[in-house]
Amino acid sequence: MEVESKSASRCTTERAKGTHVFEIVGYSLIKGLGVGEYVRSATFSVGGYDWAICFYPDGADQYAECVCVSVSLDSRGGRMGATARASCDLRLVNQDTGLPKSICSPAAPAMFNYRYHCRFFPGLGGAIFRSLLEQKESGYIKDDSLMIECVLTVIKQSEVVKTKGNSEIKVTPSKLSQHLGKLLLAEKGSDVTFSVGGETFAVHKIILAARSPVFEAELYGDMKERNEQCIMVEDMQPAAFKALLHFIYTDSFPGVDDTGDDDYTETIRHLLVAADRYAIDRLKLICQSILGKNLAMETLATTLALADQHKCDSLKDACIEFISSKDEMDALMATQGYTNLKRTCPSVLLDVLEKASKLRKT
Structure with a gap:
C-alpha cells in the first residue's frame, strides 16, 4: 500500500x-x-x-x-x-x-x-x-x-512558515463602520433630532452617548435635553457638526469633499472646538495634527489662540516650533491676528516668546 x-x-x-x-x-x-x-x-x-x-x-x-x-x-x-x-x-x-x-x-x-x-x-x-x-x-x-x-x-x-491546504477559512474585514455610517445617512430608527444653524440631523441617542460622555449626560442624565425631541445647538457650524457625527458613527475622519466647506482648514478649527465641547479626545488630537501640518504665518496667531483656549498643548508647541524654525517673529507681529492675540491672550504671547527663545538657543 x-x-x-x-x-x-x-x-x-x-x-x-x-x-x-x-x-x-x-x-x-x-x-x-x-x-x-x-x-x-x-x-x-x-x-x-x-x-x-x-x-x-x-x-x-x-x-x-x-x-x-x-x-x-x-x-x-x-x-x-x-x-x-x-x-x-x-x-x-x-x-x-x-x-x-x-x-x-x-x-x-x-x-x-x-x-x-x-x-x-x-x-x-x-x-x-x-x-x-x-x-x-x-x-x-x-x-x-x-x-x-x-x-x-x-x-x-x-520568514518561512508551513501552510495548510484549503481548510483555512478566510475571515472578511469588519464593515461595522460602513454599516453605522449608512445608519446615520438613512436616519432609520433615529430617536432625537439636533438643529444646528438651520439644518437638522436625525440621530440615535445610544450611539452618541456611547461615544461622548457629554452626549451621555445630555441625553440620559438630568439635563433638560433628556426629554426633548429636537435639541438646539448654538455657536456651531452645520459642517462641523456633520463631520462630528461622521466621526462618532464611523470612527473615521471625513474627507475634504465631505465637510461641505470650501475652507477646509477653517472647518477643522470648528471641528476641534466641537470635539473639545463633546469630549471626543481622539478627534481632538486628529484635528490638532492636521492644523499642525498646515501652519501658515497669516493664520498662526488665530491657531495659537485656539490652541490656548481649548488646552491643545501639542498644537501650541507646533506653532512655537514653526515660529522658531522659520525665525519669522517679525512676520507674525505684522499680522492682524497678532494684534488680536496681544489684546485677548497676552499670557500666550509671553509663553511663545520664552519657548521660542529657548528653541533658538538649542
Whole structure:
C-alpha cells in the first residue's frame, strides 16, 4: 500500500519604509572640514535598525570637487556583525519649490554593514558638484541652510512558515463602520433630532452617548435635553457638526469633499472646538495634527489662540516650533491676528516668546 503525503510552506518577505530630513543650518561655516570629513545627522530607526546620514562638505575620496552624502547603519546602536539589506533614495530639497531631487537612487537594494559607518561608497551615497549645489538658481541653499531628504526602504528578513491546504477559512474585514455610517445617512430608527444653524440631523441617542460622555449626560442624565425631541445647538457650524457625527458613527475622519466647506482648514478649527465641547479626545488630537501640518504665518496667531483656549498643548508647541524654525517673529507681529492675540491672550504671547527663545538657543 502506498501512502502519499503532501505539505506546503510559504516564504514571506516584507519591507519597512521611512523618511528622515537632515537640515544643515550654517552651511558656509562647515566648509573647509577637509576631504573625507563629515557632519552627522541624528540617529533614526527604520525596519528595526538605527541609521544615520553623513554629509561631506569638502567631498570624499576622489570626489573632492563635490559635496557628498551617504547613509549607513549607525554603529552606536548596531550589533556586532549586523547587516541590513536596503535601498535608499538620497535627495536634495529645492527650498524655493519644496521639491526634492535625487542624487543617489540605486535600482537594486544593497547590503549595509555597521562596520563601515559613515564611510563613503559611491553605491551607497551620492555626490553633486559643489558649484552646482551653490548656484542660487538651484534653490538648494537658502539663508545658508541645506536640506537633505533620505527615503530608506529596508528589506526585512524572510520568514518561512508551513501552510495548510484549503481548510483555512478566510475571515472578511469588519464593515461595522460602513454599516453605522449608512445608519446615520438613512436616519432609520433615529430617536432625537439636533438643529444646528438651520439644518437638522436625525440621530440615535445610544450611539452618541456611547461615544461622548457629554452626549451621555445630555441625553440620559438630568439635563433638560433628556426629554426633548429636537435639541438646539448654538455657536456651531452645520459642517462641523456633520463631520462630528461622521466621526462618532464611523470612527473615521471625513474627507475634504465631505465637510461641505470650501475652507477646509477653517472647518477643522470648528471641528476641534466641537470635539473639545463633546469630549471626543481622539478627534481632538486628529484635528490638532492636521492644523499642525498646515501652519501658515497669516493664520498662526488665530491657531495659537485656539490652541490656548481649548488646552491643545501639542498644537501650541507646533506653532512655537514653526515660529522658531522659520525665525519669522517679525512676520507674525505684522499680522492682524497678532494684534488680536496681544489684546485677548497676552499670557500666550509671553509663553511663545520664552519657548521660542529657548528653541533658538538649542
